[in-house]
Amino acid sequence: MGKTVAEKIFDAHFVDNPFGDIHVIRLDAVFCHEITTPVAINDLVSRGKDRVFDPSRIKAVIDHVTPAKDSKTALQGKIIRDWARRNQIKDFFDIGRNGVCHAIFPEKGFVRPGYTIIMGDSHTCTHGAFGAFAAGVGTTDLEVGILKGVCAFQYPKTIRIDITGRLQPGVYAKDVILSIIGRLGVNGATNKVIEFAGPVVADMSMEARMTLCNMAIEAGGTCGICYPDRHTVEYLWPFVKDEYASKEEALADFQKFIPDADAVYDAEMTIDVSDLSPQVTYGFKPDTVKPVSEMSGAPVDQVYIGSCTNGRIEDLRVAAEVLKDKKINESLRGVVSPATPAIFQQALDEGIIKIFMDAGFCVTNPTCGACLGMSNGVLAEGEVCASTTNRNFFGRMGKGGMVHLMSPATAAATAVAGHIVNSSLFKG
Amino acid sequence: MKNFNGQVLFLDRADINTDEIIPARYLTEITKEALKPFLLEDLKFEGFDPQRDITGKQVIVTRSNFGCGSSREHAPWALEVNDINLVIGESFARIFRQNMFNCGMMAVELPPADIERLFSEFSGKPAMIETDLANNRFIVRADGKETVFDFSISGYDRALVEAGGWVDFADAKY
Numbered sequence: 285m286g287k288t289v290a291e292k293i294f295d296a297h298f299v300d301n302p303f304g305d306i307h308v309i310r311l312d313a314v315f316c317h318e319i320t321t322p323v324a325i326n327d328l329v330s331r332g333k334d335r336v337f338d339p340s341r342i343k344a345v346i347d348h349v350t351p352a353k354d355s356k357t358a359l360q361g362k363i364i365r366d367w368a369r370r371n372q373i374k375d376f377f378d379i380g381r382n383g384v385c386h387a388i389f390p391e392k393g394f395v396r397p398g399y400t401i402i403m404g405d406s407h408t409c410t411h412g413a414f415g416a417f418a419a420g421v422g423t424t425d426l427e428v429g430i431l432k433g434v435c436a437f438q439y440p441k442t443i444r445i446d447i448t449g450r451l452q453p454g455v456y457a458k459d460v461i462l463s464i465i466g467r468l469g470v471n472g473a474t475n476k477v478i479e480f481a482g483p484v485v486a487d488m489s490m491e492a493r494m495t496l497c498n499m500a501i502e503a504g505g506t507c508g509i510c511y512p513d514r515h516t517v518e519y520l521w522p523f524v525k526d527e528y529a530s531k532e533e534a535l536a537d538f539q540k541f542i543p544d545a546d547a548v549y550d551a552e553m554t555i556d557v558s559d560l561s562p563q564v565t566y567g568f569k570p571d572t573v574k575p576v577s578e579m580s581g582a583p584v585d586q587v588y589i590g591s592c593t594n595g596r597i598e599d600l601r602v603a604a605e606v607l608k609d610k611k612i613n614e615s616l617r618g619v620v621s622p623a624t625p626a627i628f629q630q631a632l633d634e635g636i637i638k639i640f641m642d643a644g645f646c647v648t649n650p651t652c653g654a655c656l657g658m659s660n661g662v663l664a665e666g667e668v669c670a671s672t673t674n675r676n677f678f679g680r681m682g683k684g685g686m687v688h689l690m691s692p693a694t695a696a697a698t699a700v701a702g703h704i705v706n707s708s709l710f711k712g
Numbered sequence: 713m714k715n716f717n718g719q720v721l722f723l724d725r726a727d728i729n730t731d732e733i734i735p736a737r738y739l740t741e742i743t744k745e746a747l748k749p750f751l752l753e754d755l756k757f758e759g760f761d762p763q764r765d766i767t768g769k770q771v772i773v774t775r776s777n778f779g780c781g782s783s784r785e786h787a788p789w790a791l792e793v794n795d796i797n798l799v800i801g802e803s804f805a806r807i808f809r810q811n812m813f814n815c816g817m818m819a820v821e822l823p824p825a826d827i828e829r830l831f832s833e834f835s836g837k838p839a840m841i842e843t844d845l846a847n848n849r850f851i852v853r854a855d856g857k858e859t860v861f862d863f864s865i866s867g868y869d870r871a872l873v874e875a876g877g878w879v880d881f882a883d884a885k886y
């Protein structure tokens with residue numbers, strides 16, 4: 285019987301099968317940020333086990349609130365910083381070099397096809413874009429991961445989604461994943477991996493694949509996975525060129541982690557996206573989705589462009605294309621947060637930051653900030669934000685605030701119009 | 713082992729997310745105790761008032777997909793410091809469910825018909841649940857009557873509950 289990607293990865297990392305379908309697997313990387321790691325660190329210290337299983341396999345960043353906004357967030361930063369120093373964790377990204385975890389870790393080449401990765405963050409599923417098994421976990425799993433380099437999971441079941449057809453101009457990975465979540469529901473992939481396959485995914489850049497996989501968790505999915513291919517090799521080549529004689533050799537190695545033709549899936553579906561129009565959420569769950577055209581005119585107080593979903597250079601480029609030579613509407617304010625310093629620098633070099641500033645956007649440093657309502661653009665009670673982030677829970681971006689999730693193109697067009705509207709890039 | 717008995721808090725809504733269980737603005741806390749006053753602060757639905765309804769409860773009964781959203785273990789911790797160690801629901805989000813057992817707490821699934829019955833027969837009344845872990849059953853006491861609900865729990869989940877959580881279990885084994 286053939287295997288899915290996740291099954292191949294699990295079998296290659298098998299440590300133990302202590303009960304039933306529970307598999308303990310060896311971890312290739314453990315990612316850490318300053319919100320969920322400090323409690324694990326304090327617990328390890330109090331147990332007299334202030335150690336890490338392998339400092340080179342632990343990557344840490346301060347990203348959720350940075351620079352610190354108050355004494356409490358400063359202390360969280362200090363705990364993770366001191367711990368990284370004590371334990372010789374070289375890849376620790378402190379203020380000035382830091383960016384949103386799920387953007388900066390791939391950018392540094394820390395994710396490879398076939399890897400197993402955990403992090404105390406639900407959107408860790410993003411890294412499946414590289415053909416890795418990457419899952420969000422809680423602080424206790426993280427703590428054991430840090431100490432022992434293992435984690436326990438149910439042996440994975442997989443849903444395969446073939447995305448076919450051709451995306452219209454002005455329609456993006458974000459619109460695809462919103463429509464998929466709308467179909468699956470917030471519970472539709474719980475405890476399952478989602479393989480995103482088909483020609484549309486094969487055409488997508490690594491950035492777009494990360495957007496796709498990022499929101500697998502919004503359907504309950506453990507991880508989203510795309511198959512390693514030439515795009516994957518190109519993206520990773522600067523980091524792996526010493527390990528392989530040629531790109532072909534790298535590709536052949538990476539493609540150990542594509543599914544067998546006779547792999548057995550929990551469910552399979554095919555979605556033709558040829559007629560898909562830009563999508564937006566309207567309620568307080570990410571599966572309440574409809575076409576932007578049906579929400580046209582809905583009022584907005586703030587537009588936010590950023591996050592691990594859509595704060596990458598491609599996203600900023602698209603938004604800038606919409607914003608060029610335009611001003612945002614006086615009725616709202618715009619905030620843009622490039623997800624990493626490298627993205628920020630690239631956006632500066634390409635003149636994108638100037639377009640945002642000329643339009644009237646506030647440009648912030650790379651951080652999660654407003655995405656989870658902690659800093660840099662928190663909403664007031666009753667306010668509405670048009671946002672490129674991934675969660676629209678009630679109060680997510682500030683107590684009593686509402687969020688509409690959408691693509692960067694739609695968000696930029698909304699900023700100019702002063703209300704929700706399709707971008708001019710979409711001709712439908 | 714933790715206490716899995718007590719008065720029931722009925723939360724009659726599906727998809728209660730971890731932002732509702734403990735909002736992100738409290739994630740700057742680095743101790744579990746500090747989360748205590750904020751449990752379910754952002755959960756809004758008709759007939760529920762966190763200030764009034766949480767005190768004195770040790771068990772939650774809810775619908776499907778409880779704990780979806782963020783991976784924050786602050787959600788089980790906020791329950792734990794309020795002496796709530798048991799959540800019974802139709803289904804749970806993966807990370808939340810694992811976090812509960814990793815902390816030596818329990819998130820137990822019952823079939824939809826049993827959940828419906830718990831709500832229709834006991835919601836709105838003072839109801840007590842006693843957990844008989846040895847025999848895989850809950851005993852619900854209300855109106856002077858006893859009703860028994862059987863549940864199943866995997867060997868792994870049981871081992872975590874008995875070990876007091878995953879850190880001790882894994883540390884002894886790996």
Ligand code: SF4
Binds near residue numbers: 405652653
């Ligand atoms: S950008 Fe938002 S969703 Fe992404 S890791 Fe940060 S807080 Fe989480």
